[in-house]
Amino acid sequence: MLLLARIIIKSYAQEPLRITNESMSQIEVKVLSFEQIQELPDAWSGTDYVNLLNSMDYDNPQEIKDGELKEMCMMSLTDFEPEEAAKIVLDYVIDGRLTEGQIENLSHEILTEKLWEEYPELSLHPDLFRATQLLYQAYNGKFPRGEAVHFQISITGDISALDENAAPAIVRILAEGMSDRSLIRRLFTDQLEGGKFEEAKDILWKLETVSRDENSVTYDIVSSAYWLEEIKYADSYQAAIIPDPEEEDAE
Known part of the structure; x- marks a missing residue:
């Protein structure tokens, strides 16, 4: 078929x-x-990883070597429940364009839904894709694959x-x-x-x-x-x- x-x-x-x-x-x-x-080309920079680590109260992330930033960021995300980690990442990539309640809802939906395709606000699709991409890698496939x-x-x-x-x-x-x-x-x-x-x-x-x-x-x-x-x-x-x-x- x-x-x-x-x-x-x-x-x-x-x-x-x-x-x-x-x-x-x-x-x-x-x-x-x-x-x-x-993965989107250049979707995440070293600065992005440092900012995410700061949002997770990681001590002195700027001292981490560039080649280790992504791995350390993903390890830190997995210290949280998937929905909590999703909210941390979404808060960062959405950056004030949605309300707290909307992001809270998305942090649950992103576990099963392809938000980069289905969310009605098309301007958010690239950021929803890169958020899902990072979470997918951090949680070994628990989130949808981009x-x-x-x-x-x-x-x-x-x-x-x-x-x-x-x-x-x-x-x-x-x-x-x-x-x-x-x-x-x-x-x-x-x-x-x-x-x-x-x-x-x-x-x-x-x-x-x-x-x-x-x-x-x-x-x-x-x-x-x-x-x-x-x-x-x-x-x-x-x-x-x-x-x-x-x-x-x-x-």
Whole structure:
């Protein structure tokens, strides 16, 4: 059954439902590389580990060698019950963006739920992912295992519309390489067709320009497998660049 599902997904990805606009020039998109990852690149720094250790009342964590900070932080977390450790980590990564009661609820839900996929506030997804990632490692799999994707794409053609606010256009371009059954297509129909796409910046956890010239650009992208895993089937395809509509000046 699983193999059949993969075949169905792949067949749809090979003949994706296009977001077409005849007045727009077509670009060529290639998926250069793709990998599934369980840790976000540079998700935790030495400073983060020191701050967490301080929040756990660890004496003089700044004296710990850099190479030992992560291990010491995880060992200290396991001195607490899983829910207590989760609250410590969530308090740190959320940093005042939720109420105490909301974090308390999340500290229980994070034990079984993939909050980086399911929590309604998309802007918190990367931090919920890295929190779960650290807890998963500290507790040897007691928490859900993170599932993210890291890939590079090249875009060739008229790329003048890909400016500093490229995320909405990039998500639309990626959606054109996926089937009409993909989650993004089903949840963001209006935005993909050209409506304001505020969520795009939170779907793309990392969008970094690797190289750019007059007619081509290469992007390095990290996101949740929940949103963009299907792009691995795309290989190469044509698409249109559809930027967000410009905001009208207030009168």
